[in-house]
Amino acid sequence: MLRFLPLKLGRVYRCLKLLFIVGLFVVLLMNTHTLLASFQKNELTDRRFIHLNKCPACFGTSWCRKFMNGQVSFESWGRLRFLDVFNVKNVFFAQYGEPREGTRRIVLKRLGSNQELADIDQKICKRATGRPRCDLIQAMYKTEFARLNGDVRLLTPDVVEGWSDLVHCPSQRLLDRIVRRYAETKDSGSFLLKNLKDTERMQLLMTLAFNPEPLVLQSFPSDEGWPFAKYLGACGRVVAVNYVGEELWSFYEAPWEKRVDLAKQLLDIAEQLTNNDFDFALYLLDVSFDNFAVGPRDGKVIVVDAENVLVADKRLIKQNKPENYDVWYESRFEECDKEACLSFSKDALCSRVTVDHNYYAICQNLLSRYATWRGSTGGLLHDPPPSVGKDGHLDTLLEECVKPKTRYGRFAAAKELRQYLTELSGTAR
Numbered sequence: 001m002l003r004f005l006p007l008k009l010g011r012v013y014r015c016l017k018l019l020f021i022v023g024l025f026v027v028l029l030m031n032t033h034t035l036l037a038s039f040q041k042n043e044l045t046d047r048r049f050i051h052l053n054k055c056p057a058c059f060g061t062s063w064c065r066k067f068m069n070g071q072v073s074f075e076s077w078g079r080l081r082f083l084d085v086f087n088v089k090n091v092f093f094a095q096y097g098e099p100r101e102g103t104r105r106i107v108l109k110r111l112g113s114n115q116e117l118a119d120i121d122q123k124i125c126k127r128a129t130g131r132p133r134c135d136l137i138q139a140m141y142k143t144e145f146a147r148l149n150g151d152v153r154l155l156t157p158d159v160v161e162g163w164s165d166l167v168h169c170p171s172q173r174l175l176d177r178i179v180r181r182y183a184e185t186k187d188s189g190s191f192l193l194k195n196l197k198d199t200e201r202m203q204l205l206m207t208l209a210f211n212p213e214p215l216v217l218q219s220f221p222s223d224e225g226w227p228f229a230k231y232l233g234a235c236g237r238v239v240a241v242n243y244v245g246e247e248l249w250s251f252y253e254a255p256w257e258k259r260v261d262l263a264k265q266l267l268d269i270a271e272q273l274t275n276n277d278f279d280f281a282l283y284l285l286d287v288s289f290d291n292f293a294v295g296p297r298d299g300k301v302i303v304v305d306a307e308n309v310l311v312a313d314k315r316l317i318k319q320n321k322p323e324n325y326d327v328w329y330e331s332r333f334e335e336c337d338k339e340a341c342l343s344f345s346k347d348a349l350c351s352r353v354t355v356d357h358n359y360y361a362i363c364q365n366l367l368s369r370y371a372t373w374r375g376s377t378g379g380l381l382h383d384p385p386p387s388v389g390k391d392g393h394l395d396t397l398l399e400e401c402v403k404p405k406t407r408y409g410r411f412a413a414a415k416e417l418r419q420y421l422t423e424l425s426g427t428a429r
Contacts, residue, residue, distance in 0.1 A: 042073045044094070044108075044238070051117075052236035056199040057124055057140050059111065059207050059214055060184035063233030063240055071097050072106070072240065088113050093243070096232075105243040106232060111211040111307070117237060120210050145205040149198040154191070155179050160205070165285055166212035169350030171313035174219075174280065179204070181218045184234060214239050216306040220282065227269045229293075229304050244302045248366070249289035249373060252380065256388075257425070259380050262294065263367050264421040265301040266380075267414060270358035279314040283349050287361040288340035289373045312350050322351040330410060331360040333403045339372050340365050359414035363401035370402055388424065 043049045044067050051058060066072055075093045090110035097103040110117060122132045128139035140146060148159065157170045176191035185200045193201060207214055217231035230242035251262055273282040286308035293304045317325050329352040334343040342361050349355055364370050371379035381394065388394055397420060400413035
């Protein structure tokens with residue numbers, strides 16, 4: 001009797017799936033006129049839809065002219081608002097058109113779910129009035145976001161420390177970089193906070209507090225070789241970034257040679273973000289298959305979700321010399337029954353010069369047998385060909401990268417794994 005249970009469950013699933021499709025078809029028929037109107041309407045020119053009416057409690061206005069001129073529009077099904085119930089992250093694909101360049105695909109982000117955005121409004125109101133609802137624009141001028149208005153010269157660590165992962169342990173050098181590269185102002189290029197308009201200061205600080213992803217992309221731009229999506233601009237609470245390609249997960253069953261190349265690139269990203277000429281260590285605190293994408297032409301791996309990036313200034317650490325600052329820090333592996341979980345200490349990331357966190361995060365959550373995502377296990381390097389798997393060297397390196405048996409074993413394993421994957425890539429060619 002028990003072996004018939006999967007069959008019955010399968011039939012129930014197929015029936016439910018059929019009912020859903022039929023129901024959706026009925027809804028489409030009943031709302032044909034509304035649907036046609038939706039396809040014809042460009043809601044990205046509506047100030048209320050993009051929350052431009054909430055500025056300066058927003059992420060910026062640099063792209064508003066492009067939005068209002070109709071140069072930006074949702075792609076096909078993205079125009080249908082009833083489908084938003086399936087788009088919890090509020091990430092949309094859109095077309096952006098320039099007269100001389102034609103159109104190209106971009107990605108629009110609201111940088112949070114509808115509930116998270118509503119929570120931002122409530123937090124601003126409570127900070128200003130003590131009540132969950134208020135006149136949002138008036139409230140902004142009564143919060144800490146407005147206290148730096150006037151003739152304040154610099155954005156200093158004591159003001160914003162701990163507001164978000166980006167500034168969990170900020171240095172003056174990092175904050176000067178953030179202000180100097182802030183793209184939501186016409187007078188960018190200066191680290192002096194007083195050169196920004198009052199509304200621009202408040203937008204910058206609100207972004208820094210609630211979702212600093214745009215500031216990460218601006219401060220460490222792709223044009224300089226950083227492995228992040230290119231920031232284009234914002235209007236209200238909608239941010240535009242360059243479309244990179246399909247998410248990394250879509251390559252889970254790609255040919256072995258392709259997966260080896262992607263794995264090598266992921267470790268290269270870990271190395272670049274950890275050790276670079278700028279002496280900023282960028283630690284990825286949220287590593288999963290949907291936070292990376294692969295370019296369709298060059299096959300390049302790019303980080304497409306940079307909300308949870310902690311930046312530590314190695315120069316400041318060397319200068320202040322906190323306890324054990326020069327002792328290599330090893331991230332501790334912990335068993336987890338959830339997808340894409342990591343264990344780390346933010347304070348340790350902020351106080352050590354040499355840290356293996358990025359290698360640990362990439363190996364555990366993307367490459368090794370411990371990687372779990374959407375019900376699948378085995379990681380990007382699953383099922384190697386017999387010629388690779390028979391000697392067990394790859395498995396040994398991955399295991400040491402995740403659960404090192406020797407002191408500083410992860411550092412050595414990550415370095416050797418990068419070299420080994422390079423050799424495999426060369427052999428595949």
